[in-house]
Amino acid sequence: MIRVFCLLLLLALCPSLAPAQETTERFGQGDTPFLIRSTTDIAIIRPLIESFAARRSDLAITYEQWGSNALFEKSREDCRRDEPGADAILSSAVQQMVWLVNGGCASPYRSPETLALPSTRRWRDEIWGITTEPAVIAYNKAAFAGHTVPNSRFALLDALRNDPDRFRRKIATYDIAESGLGYLFAFSDSLEATTFGALLESFARVDAVATCCSAEIIAGVAEGRYLVAYNVLGSYVTSAARPEVGTILPEDYTLVLSRAYMIPRQARQKGAATGLLDFLLTAEARAMLDRVGLITTMEASETGLPLSARRSIALAPPLLVALDSNRRAQLLKLWKDTFAAGSVP
Amino acid sequence: MTRPRALATRVLFAVLAIMVLGGVLVAASTWWNGRQAARQSYDRILLGAAHDIAESIRIQDGVPLVMLPVSAFELLAQAPDDRVYYSVRGPGGTLITGLDPEVQITPPERGRSVFFDAALHGEPARFVSVSRRFVERDFSGTVDVIVGQTLRARKVMTRELSLDALLPMAAAGAALLVIAWAVVRQAMRPLEAITEDLARRDPYDLTAIPMARLPRELQVMLGALNRFMGRLEGQVESMRTLISDTAHQLRTPVAAIRIQAELAADEPEGAARNRALDRLLVRTRSLATLLDQLLSRALVMHRSDSAPRVAVDLRDIALEIMEREDHAVLAPGASLKLEIGDEPVMVRADAFSLGEATRNLLVNALTHGASPILIGTERRGNDAILWVRDSGPGPDDAVIARMGERHNRSARSGENSSGIGLSIVQSVAAAFGGTMEITQDGQGFRIALVLPAARDTA
Numbered sequence: 001m002i003r004v005f006c007l008l009l010l011l012a013l014c015p016s017l018a019p020a021q022e023t024t025e026r027f028g029q030g031d032t033p034f035l036i037r038s039t040t041d042i043a044i045i046r047p048l049i050e051s052f053a054a055r056r057s058d059l060a061i062t063y064e065q066w067g068s069n070a071l072f073e074k075s076r077e078d079c080r081r082d083e084p085g086a087d088a089i090l091s092s093a094v095q096q097m098v099w100l101v102n103g104g105c106a107s108p109y110r111s112p113e114t115l116a117l118p119s120t121r122r123w124r125d126e127i128w129g130i131t132t133e134p135a136v137i138a139y140n141k142a143a144f145a146g147h148t149v150p151n152s153r154f155a156l157l158d159a160l161r162n163d164p165d166r167f168r169r170k171i172a173t174y175d176i177a178e179s180g181l182g183y184l185f186a187f188s189d190s191l192e193a194t195t196f197g198a199l200l201e202s203f204a205r206v207d208a209v210a211t212c213c214s215a216e217i218i219a220g221v222a223e224g225r226y227l228v229a230y231n232v233l234g235s236y237v238t239s240a241a242r243p244e245v246g247t248i249l250p251e252d253y254t255l256v257l258s259r260a261y262m263i264p265r266q267a268r269q270k271g272a273a274t275g276l277l278d279f280l281l282t283a284e285a286r287a288m289l290d291r292v293g294l295i296t297t298m299e300a301s302e303t304g305l306p307l308s309a310r311r312s313i314a315l316a317p318p319l320l321v322a323l324d325s326n327r328r329a330q331l332l333k334l335w336k337d338t339f340a341a342g343s344v345p
Numbered sequence: 346m347t348r349p350r351a352l353a354t355r356v357l358f359a360v361l362a363i364m365v366l367g368g369v370l371v372a373a374s375t376w377w378n379g380r381q382a383a384r385q386s387y388d389r390i391l392l393g394a395a396h397d398i399a400e401s402i403r404i405q406d407g408v409p410l411v412m413l414p415v416s417a418f419e420l421l422a423q424a425p426d427d428r429v430y431y432s433v434r435g436p437g438g439t440l441i442t443g444l445d446p447e448v449q450i451t452p453p454e455r456g457r458s459v460f461f462d463a464a465l466h467g468e469p470a471r472f473v474s475v476s477r478r479f480v481e482r483d484f485s486g487t488v489d490v491i492v493g494q495t496l497r498a499r500k501v502m503t504r505e506l507s508l509d510a511l512l513p514m515a516a517a518g519a520a521l522l523v524i525a526w527a528v529v530r531q532a533m534r535p536l537e538a539i540t541e542d543l544a545r546r547d548p549y550d551l552t553a554i555p556m557a558r559l560p561r562e563l564q565v566m567l568g569a570l571n572r573f574m575g576r577l578e579g580q581v582e583s584m585r586t587l588i589s590d591t592a593h594q595l596r597t598p599v600a601a602i603r604i605q606a607e608l609a610a611d612e613p614e615g616a617a618r619n620r621a622l623d624r625l626l627v628r629t630r631s632l633a634t635l636l637d638q639l640l641s642r643a644l645v646m647h648r649s650d651s652a653p654r655v656a657v658d659l660r661d662i663a664l665e666i667m668e669r670e671d672h673a674v675l676a677p678g679a680s681l682k683l684e685i686g687d688e689p690v691m692v693r694a695d696a697f698s699l700g701e702a703t704r705n706l707l708v709n710a711l712t713h714g715a716s717p718i719l720i721g722t723e724r725r726g727n728d729a730i731l732w733v734r735d736s737g738p739g740p741d742d743a744v745i746a747r748m749g750e751r752h753n754r755s756a757r758s759g760e761n762s763s764g765i766g767l768s769i770v771q772s773v774a775a776a777f778g779g780t781m782e783i784t785q786d787g788q789g790f791r792i793a794l795v796l797p798a799a800r801d802t803a
Contacts, residue, residue, distance in 0.1 A: 099444075103448075104465075124428075316418075318418040318419055318422060326413060326442040
């Protein structure tokens with residue numbers, strides 16, 4: 001919150017200041033500028049952008065990496081002012097992307113590739129889910145040597161109840177007030193099952209740590225500071241490449257996030273944007289996404305995860321509820337109240 | 346010059362026009378119905394979602410709070426590709442929660458459930474406004490929930506409903522058109538046959554066109570045509586007869602006159618020449634009578650075809666003949682009597698033709714019969730009779746047998762007779778549907794014109 005405030009202050013004071021992107025990288029030597037704004041770490045997605053740049057030598061691609069909230073604000077601003085901003089947006093904060101599409105900020109596109117997407121990963125032909133990334137339970141392999149790994153939320157609840165001291169201050173999860181992704185997963189959990197309330201209470205009882213960043217959480221698990229991290233995006237675990245960390249796809253249900261791609265209404269290079277979209281949906285790009293962990297093939301034979309346990313976070317209007325201010329306030333209140341009650345012995 | 350269109354084509358065009366007009370009307374009504382159905386269905390969804398949201402409002406610490414239900418949005422997702430809008434406003438229009446504080450949709454009236462149309466981000470959309478009234482210790486007032494969604498699903502549903510209804514109707518229309526075509530062709534076939542018949546017909550062929558098994562309308566038309574052709578043929582025939590008769594009848598007397606004239610010219614002055622001139626005079630007079638009769642018959646034949654039939658009292662005809670007193674010239678010594686009753690003897694005929702026929706009967710009686718001569722009328726059953734009788738024995742049977750024929754001019758009939766007189770009677774009788782009746786008994790010889798009686802004054 002303070003960061004946003006500072007940023008706004010900075011923006012107000014110095015209008016010439018560059019916007020709030022975290023990193024910018026350029027690809028290609030072409031004449032046509034093509035701007036991608038994304039929440040995805042450039043280090044992860046670089047091979048795909050390079051491959052696309054190689055195909056489209058006419059483009060001078062600029063890849064801007066943004067925080068999801070800043071990207072949402074910027075995109076909404078561009079849409080309201082009807083000013084050209086990004087030519088393509090790829091964000092993991094899918095509720096914000098659905099909001100933008102609902103707000104008439106996207107331009108439609110259809111191709112055989114987009115039409116082949118399942119209905120949960122396509123809405124109005126204006127937003128498309130590119131990746132499949134499960135929300136996993138990450139755990140420290142060494143700490144669980146000789147112990148049963150909890151393979152579902154119920155198992156985790158039982159473990160916390162049976163041996164609370166072992167897990168005290170050793171459970172990590174996103175601080176949903178800080179992390180958009182953590183909030184989205186918590187919101188989806190709250191819709192999905194009655195286990196959510198029990199889980200929150202158990203977390204509070206063992207003084208679970210709510211922290212902000214995926215990298216920090218994964219590093220903590222790898223180093224043994226945390227035994228278990230709940231609702232971590234599987235792709236981050238994969239890309240962190242820490243062999244000490246194991247992942248579990250919860251068997252009761254596993255949330256599956258699909259990063260959303262959209263082409264802003266005011267985009268100047270719509271042709272290039274649709275080209276990138278079609279490229280991202282090709283078998284070749286999908287293989288590359290699989291290699292970098294952005295696509296997790298959850299074949300039942302490999303993971304033992306039944307198809308019915310897979311909960312795709314559908315790109316559809318119900319996600320708008322996640323953005324509702326009252327609803328958000330209530331979920332944050334529940335979260336805070338539970339953790340506050342837990343931390344007081 | 347454009348060729349006139351065929352009747353079948355006209356009828357088919359009319360049928361096509363009716364079908365197209367009907368099709369347009371049906372399509373419009375189907376589309377309207379489809380639109381109404383889609384509107385009602387999706388309006389209910391909208392209302393359901395709005396009620397869901399309204400139900401989720403709680404008053405917490407004196408402030409209305411919305412526990413926005415996902416179910417409302419899942420309801421709205423029945424229209425999978427439509428944008429949605431929602432806002433919840435408290436008293437005074439303060440925003441409690443909403444999709445986008447910067448987009449404000451205002452219902453036409455507050456305070457009750459109402460549907461309305463408005464634009465959402467430049468796209469037409471349908472909204473519903475639902476109000477919920479709270480009277481709590483710490484909050485009282487009305488909270489308005491507005492839910493809206495764009496019209497894509499409604500349009501799709503309208504189109505599908507319309508097409509589902511219209512496609513079978515279009516198929517039925519096409520089938521009807523084919524059937525109509527077949528029926529029209531079938532109905533037009535007799536007309537085509539007649540047209541072909543007429544086109545192939547020799548212009549001099551005046552025989553009747555066959556009418557059997559034709560539709561009534563065509564029978565009327567063809568009947569008129571056939572009657573016309575019949576009359577034309579009759580007149581052509583009469584003309585032919587007249588010319589042939591005239592030639593036949595005139596050849597002999599004219600030849601005789603020429604011989605008499607040559608004889609007279611050859612004779613020197615004196616008694617012989619005077620005698621020849623006398624004969625020439627007699628011949629000439631006879632020729633004049635003959636010409637008179639020929640013309641009379643031509644007139645009668647012409648009139649019998651063309652003159653209108655009127656009600657005629659045969660007694661008037663008889664009276665008129667008596668009064669004309671031609672007989673006084675022809676046979677000054679003859680005694681003539683009229684024998685008519687009190688009752689009218691009506692027929693439907695042409696008075697002139699009847700007069701001519703009667704005159705010829707009288708002349709015939711005066712010429713060949715013996716005095717006294719009677720003219721009379723009578724009714725006999727359904728027949729009306731006009732007769733002339735003389736007191737003589739009448740001609741031979743052989744002559745009677747040939748009476749009424751056209752060329753019965755015999756040596757015996759003498760210079761004043763040509764047989765034309767009776768043939769006129771015969772023709773008149775035939776023209777008005779009657780006969781000529783000859784009776785011979787001890788008292789005399791009677792020739793009668795027997796016609797079908799007309800009902801009095803009818």
